Amino acid sequence: MRTNICRMMTKLQNISENTLFHQYFKEWFELYKAGAVREVTLSKYYINYKRLVQLAPTLTLGHINRKTYQQLLNDYAKTHERQTTMDFHHQIKGAITDAVDEGLIDRDPTRKAVIKGKSPSQKKPKYLNQFELHALLSDLDLGPVPNWDWMLLLIAKTGLRFAEALGVTPKDFDFNHQSLSVNKTWNYKDARGGFQPTKNSSSKRNVQIDWQTIMQFSQLVKTLPEEKPLFVQGPVFNSTVNYQLERHCRRMEVPVISIHGLRHTHASLLLFAGVSIASVARRLGHSNMTTTQQTYLHIIQELENQDNDKVMRYLAGLN
Incomplete structure (x- = not known):
């Protein structure tokens, strides 16, 4: 371990203005980000490194300026939507900021950068309404042993993330208090699997469950090993569970949504039912309410319009 760190430090010390930028970027994130960020985030650094090799194979640190950096962003934006470009x-920008601090680049070329992107593709429906969800749930095959349909039910009733639902064990249920402890996830992106921490500290939470659902799960897990994940029997693929969900959606003639769409459905129905944004944020494990507000802005605006109508009717009745 120490040898690897020394080798990496030596590489960074040998960096000059003639060093290829993609080489600097790779050595930078391997030193500063590996072990400090989640594996999924680190994989995005590797993906962006490969894009740098494709888009700017000969760009050196000494040739990075506002013009060359903007051109790099423009080239990337030709095949990506604006948010992905951002x-x-x-x-x-993180690597460039450090290069500026180290005197490898004269001034920050990312300042006032213009973020572009291709037109967004037509978005699939993100959530179902109450009647569509009821139809979907009625089509689930909830047999005596855990299967993907049981996991669809759990996500629909709790709003768990996919990896959180995979990490659920019988021990996580508190049947006396009708709640589920979310305290870990399952690393389904690695073929070896295994438990791993939640997305952030706010993701650790207790989620209340309605009595009918908690009774169903009490019967399901009563003879199962307490610390073994309910839904993992081997390698897990997100696409497999999404396909199962799609089959139910098509059979019941409701909009086809993804597993994450079930989480959106859960939150959306709670907001429409009048549950506060703060409560929904805690239930979803969001780190702050801003995330919830941004994700469900369209619903919040619709609810505000309904509130405005109520206010006007009330004030008119005071005459």
């Missing part, structure tokens, strides 16, 4: 910019 994510690319943020990761690249």
Whole structure:
């Protein structure tokens, strides 16, 4: 371990203005980000490194300026939507900021960068309404042993993330208090699997469950090993579970949504039912309410319009 760190430090010390930028970027994130960020985030750094090799194979640190950096962003944006380009910019900017601090680049070329992107593709429906969800749930095959349909039910009733649902064990249920402890996830992106921490500290939470659902799960898990994940029997693929969900959606003639769409459905129905944004944020494990507000802005605006109508009717009745 120490040898690897020394080798990496030596590489960075040998960096000059003639060093290829993609080489600097790779050595930078391997030193500063590996072990400090989640594996999924680190994989995005590797993906962006490969994009740098494709888009700017000969660009050196000494040739990075506002013009060359903007051209890099423009080239990336030709095949990516604006939000993806923004994510690319943020990761690249981190390395460039350090290069400026180290005197490898004269001034920050990312200042006032213009983020572009191709037109967004037509978005699939993100959530179902109450009647569509009821139809979907009625089509689930909830047999005596755990299967993907049981996991669809759990996500629909709790709003768990996919990896959180995979990490659920019988021990996580508190049947007396009708709640589920979310305290870990399952690393389904690695063929070896295994438990891993939640997305952030706010993701650790207790989620209340309605009595009918908690009774169903109490019967399901009563003879199962307490610390073994309910839904993992081997390698897990997100696409497999999404396909199962799609089959139910098509059979019941409701909009086809993804597993993450079930989480959106859960939150959306709670907001429409009048549950506060703060409560929904805690239930979803969001780190702050801003995330919830941004994700469900369209619903919040619709609810505000309904509130305005109520206010006007009330004030008119005071005459």
